[in-house]
Amino acid sequence: MKKSILKYFIFFSVLFSCLSATAQKKITGIVKDAVGLTIPGANVKIKDKKAETQTDFDGNFTISAESGDVLIFSFVGMTTTEITIDSRSNYTVVMQELASQLNEVVVVGYGTKKKTDVTGAVSTANLKAFEDSPNPNLAQSLQGSVAGLNVGQTNSAGSTPNISIRGRNSLAGNNNVLIVVDGIVYTGSINDLNPDDVASVDVLKDASSTAIYGAQGANGILMITTKKGNKNKAPQISFSNSYTTQIPTINVEPLDRQDYLDKVRDLYWNKSYLAPDYTVPDPSFNLADYVDDSLVNQGQISGADYNWWDAATKTGSIQDFNLSVSGGGDNMSYLLSASHTDQEGYIINDVSKRTTIRANIDVNLKDWWTVGMQSFATFSDYSGEEPTLSGIIRQAPLVEPFDADGNLIPFPTGTIYSNPFMTYYVDNLDKSNNLFGNFYSDIKFPFIKGLSYRVNFGNNYRWANEYGSSIYGAGLTGSAYKNHSTRYDYTFDNIFTYKRTFAENHELEATFLYGASEREAEDTSATGEGFTDLSLSYNALEQATIQKITSGGWHEALSYQMGRVNYKYKDKYLFTGTIRRDGFSGFAENEKWGVFPSAALGWVITKEDFFKSKVVDLLKLRAGYGSNGNLTSRYFSLSRIGRSSGYVYGDGGSTEFMQQLNTLANANLQWESTGGINLGLDFKLFKGILSGSVEYYNTETKNQLFSRSVPSITGVTSVNVNLGNIQNTGYEFSLTSNNIKNDNFSWSTTFNYSHNDNKILALTGLDEDGNGVEDDIVADNLFIGKSIGTIYAYEAGPIYQIGDVIPTGYYPGTRKVIDQNNDGLIDSNDRVFQGKSEPEFRAGLLNTFTYKDFTLNVFLNTVQGGKDGYLSANEPTYGGRQSEIDNLFNILNNTDFWTPLNPDGINSRYVTAPKVIPSVFYERDFVRLQDVSLSYNFPKSLLDSAGLNSLRLFVSGKNLATWTDWKGWDPETGQGLRDDGRPVLKGYSFGLNVTF
Template sequence: FSEAQISEYVNASDRLKFPLPNTWFKTVLRAAPQFSQNVSVSGGNEFFRGRVGVRYQKQGGIAPNFDSDVKEIRANTDFKISNRLSASVDINYRNNNWQTPVSEFNVFNTMFHGSLWAVPKYPDGTYGVSAQGNNPLMYAEIAGLSRNIQDYLFGSGKVEWEIIPNLKFSSQYAIRYTAEQNKNYTNAYTVLDYYNPSLVRKTIPRSSLTEIRSLTRETTLNNLLGYSNTFGQHEVKALVGYSEIQNKYNTINAYREDFYNNDVQSIGAGSDNNKNSGGLDSQWGLRSFFGRVNYALADKYLFEANARYDGSSRFTGDKVYSFFPSFSAGWRLSEEKFFEPLRAVVGELKVRGSWGRTGNQAVGLYSYFQTLNSSTYTFGGSVVQGYVQSNLANPNLTWETTAQTDIGLDAQLWNNRLSFTFDYYDKLTDGILLNLPIPTTVGLNAPPQNAGKVGNKGIELGLTYRNKTKSGFSYEIGGNFAQNNNKVIDLAKTGPYISGSDIDPRYIIKEGLPYNAHWGYKTDGLFQTADEIKAYPTLVPNMKPGDVKYVDLNNDGKINSDDMTFIGLTFPRYTFGLNTNFSYKNFTLFTQWQGAADVDTRLSGALAEMGNYEGFTHKIYTNNYWTPERPNARFPRPVKLDLRNVSTSDRMIIDGSYFRMKTIQLSYSLPKGLLERIKAGRATVYVSGTNLLTFSKLNEWNLDPEAESGRATYYPQTSLTTVGLNVQF
């Protein structure tokens, strides 16, 4: 802005024509009520017990046109047919309805990045827009809606038969139906200039509707045969079983444009000129044979062995089935005679160890054979339907496996007032399912391959102290801490694989580095003089004082991608938590905290630069950028529409460590005398809060430490305050 323009804004009396900076957070975001009701009834006798519960929850959105509601009913029944035969039936139905603006991304993207000088809405209802035609309130209110309905029905039946004493057989069959409907309707609308109605500031001339309907049917069968017995000091348990999952999925979709008006949102009301439709059918299955043996001698020496033989329809031939064994052993030292002198202090001490292999089948359903997509081609002037190969097949694809070794220690001291756990683990994942690149001349999508190894090593600690005073005040304080070191070990002689760009986070998968690490330039402050620039290689020509000084890491006299290196972690190296519970008489105060450290967030988009194409500069840059009078400023000089100062580098990396109060709840249990008068068995009044307090360096950027994006284009974590009453009769 020129000085004259600034003066107009400072001295203006018409704040619609010369608005003050608008904080979109205050304009768009709002307090959102949540209503939740749960009612359940249970009862029965020796031969029958049943429980029926209903739930209704309505959650308002923190921005316009974000809301959801859930209606659910569940019934559980248990039957005692005879002394050795019992059965149970469970039925659950749930209906979810939720809606969001069809341009949800634009709502939050422009709320964080939109121009501060646009008027949200004029008195006549006209929306003010930035030079780019953006307004998050407009996107939320009139751009259109995405409406979603999900119906979920689950039913299961189980029979349990005691064949002979200590030998039981059970069989459970379950079926799940999930029907979903999604309607994404984009409104046609036009925004005119408030002062000059003949000037169109933004227009979406064509309405459109995409409608998707899907149905999932999944059945599960579990058969178990279990044996347990005790022979003197020997306790033996054994289990063998068979399970099977069958899943079928069907979806259809349709698209049309140019509806008569925005009120008739039915797919048949759209124009025939531009329409499309499609569909998909798929099915998969998983079959497992498994067994487990437990042995304990005098409750001191513990042993367990497991074996699984799993088969997946996602693989073919001799790759379908794989064997996954595991073993564990424990020694309860506190039960030994030599431990008796310590037992008054250490009530229990156990060391344990385990090793096991598990499998992962998370890959496309039909990667082992070539797939065809429908296509059209013109022959002799006529359009002919045909099919074209879309991918390469990989019949050698098989299970991704993880082998893990654990060593642990459990202890309880001072009559269980203090409990302690420690674990060390070493995990190796082999045959990681990756889509490795193939030459573009092939013209087909690359198939997934078993082509990687990733290692994880770390420790986990848990410590809890509990006590009760003579006055009746009781408390429990528990903490946990974990450290994980992650490294890519092998990529089958390929790689590295780099994704991202200068304006977005750049990640790398490379042998020897943590998985999906941040990748970019190292920097050495800002250039201060023209002579300094002449004596040093630069990223782009015509660098000026105040621009970022990138490090020539390989000393070849050039700044290019060869100078990029590891600049940060995307997964936290340390995670920790704290739980507290204080009780006095009828009052209870509970808190839950969680946090992470040694993790990084890469700023991107408007948050990473000033004077950008998104028409926004974050307030953190105010009076904090380089000028000759501010040589030690935090940020480089502002340069519009230029990547010289915003290329992916360690300057874009922000410490993503945080410590957050996830939950706090204060409750009061009604006294016994009052319960008797209202004929209730138990009643509790409570007030609780979620995400009320966060300590993080990301706070100054208005970024959520639990979100992946450093661009703030997501629905943020909400702070929720709840007041409730729980009554049991």
């Protein structure tokens, strides 16, 4: 009996041990979305069992399961995913986004958060909708697509548009947004980033979300995250190629020969037509007597008809190639990519070539230790010089640039006005290079659950060489130069994160940061003038008669500490508190450090028991307050010395130069800081059919950095001070609607709207109620209670016509100036406020249509000025006055000058210039069909036999149509009828994207 009992005991013990061993199999893994971003907080559950867990801050999970168990992964906004446990112990799970949702994980600085847990104003750009657009610069893919993010136009190859967030905060300080790439503050050009390498762009807009970057976050932040590989995935190779042709969006060109001659005739209307009404041609008028002497030979007008514009322009193009390889094993993932973009602008020699290589690698050395890097290298080539475009426009078609032997004529009119091709026929090398690498180590301490430590060491090294020589330089004696510059900066961040869930309902995440950054630069320039032989181009500067060398350099350093706490209770009450302390070497001796706090609350109303609605899926209220700073230029608080003429030794003696103090030091120059509130409401309705957000903000920037003039009797010219406060208020609205969705067809619409009011609250002082007490600074166009872009000028009336009663000093064709105080005089007292340059609102509308394997994206962008907003002066540079220059120079073809035969002309023209010539301000409002793309994804059934994972063909258009009343160059650039403007281009592209 005892033996039987012992036998059964041993049998069941062994069986129990085996079952226990099977049940205790440890399963680990990581959960990511389709673009490679990890998903923290995803729920992991074993099907038909009670065991479950959640992914940690970095998307990792650990759970005990048996072979054959099914793991269920779920997360808000993502499709539920299931995997079956096999012999492996580590898994990479990729969850797909629900069609009705935007990305649910956003980058908020030193970490990520679920969008439902965000308490600040953070928006994610929809990059996918613009992936087929011909945008060699990442910023162009953001234009008009995010409420509150303002991205300007580009009109030259390789250029970067202006970027701002929620208005202008500073009078004279830095107004640029902060760019953070893969967690590291990036000081290089955004043009060096390959758009195809970017996985997401999150925009931090309010003070509570940007305060985490303290002294650098006052103007908003772009959080750029690049793509990564996936673990346990076979190598995947992707290739894309596109070709784009570009032409101007509007037909603006100089006048041809006949129109040019008509311009001269109309310029002298008081001689070419008969009095009294000057509408009947005078038969005795000889045009050759009034065309510039340089264009007339023995009484005959030159017979030339040269098209300078055609010679200086051509159809532009963009060629883009991208290749990437990604994948990974059990303990590592990688993404390797290379790209080449070759852009040739509409103006000849307006060229940009960019080659980029990237390596993003993550390695799990241990279950608790991950190391990796995000790195890229960019090599840009801008070699080649354009002809001087303003000179191309001004040159009359009656002259030619070359003589009979094909040699360039330096001064074709025989005047001081040079041949604009002199800047084109030169030897030029212009190359820049950028190396960026962030190396990190991430440790999750196994002995303290929820505690992790990450160290980032980011490096950015840039160098540029610009060399040139011209036989036409230095008064045709020849000139050459070599410029070399280097930039280096590093960032060293230590980040501790503690994340725990307590008693099921309480979630706490604390982040602590200690970091430092240093930046330095060096520049050297050597020039030579006066060469007997330039056959060696810029490589023999010692042969120059006059040789000059200049050099410079600078160094600056930052140190910072930050603490942030995120708390969540029952998934419905949210709190974020941040405090950051910054020190910057560029600030004044007594003001090196600044402290920037912020706090924000969130309330998910739909989680409340009392809220019952079949219509509202999500309703979250947010409120936050924060403060952040703005870096000054590195020597703004110090005395500055300039070079000026000192003493002449005797008659005809040489001049000795001296150093003279120009700017006084200010040891108490304070930080410029921006603080304010943000109120937000996020919503989703009708089971995700409608979703969006509403934002209101009110911020004030204090201690404006400004250079104040000092009476010259003091011996200096200026002192840099803190002067005045600026307020920005506004509201934003974003809405996404899934209008139709069935098996074969879907249609979604995204709309965004933003409005900003900018106001100067004070300049040099405040009273007890916080109102400005000092006078306006009229010389700098600064007025208390008005916006920075306020227009204060003489008010223009109608153009005086033949037969009008015209006051002394004015003539037919000149514009009336309104005498505001009716004192019979036109002086500075007659200037009035006429409006502002800032717009009333910006809006964007994206419609996406999908039919089976076809996808069509149509995006409209608009900027509207409302009443007296988005105004700019718009008068032709030349062509309005009887003078040598106006007589000689050509003008643009869409000018509309006044003449007695054209009394309704909008551009004034006169015989003698009046004492006061008022500017006329015009609205720049526009609606633009900015992006259209049509793509076709080949069915997988057709691709399997070819061994392809995907194949997509696409065609797209950029800036296809612009509706505006603005005259001249594009309204968004504001260059109008000026001859120093240049066209914005429309593009037509086609391409393919293949993965295998």
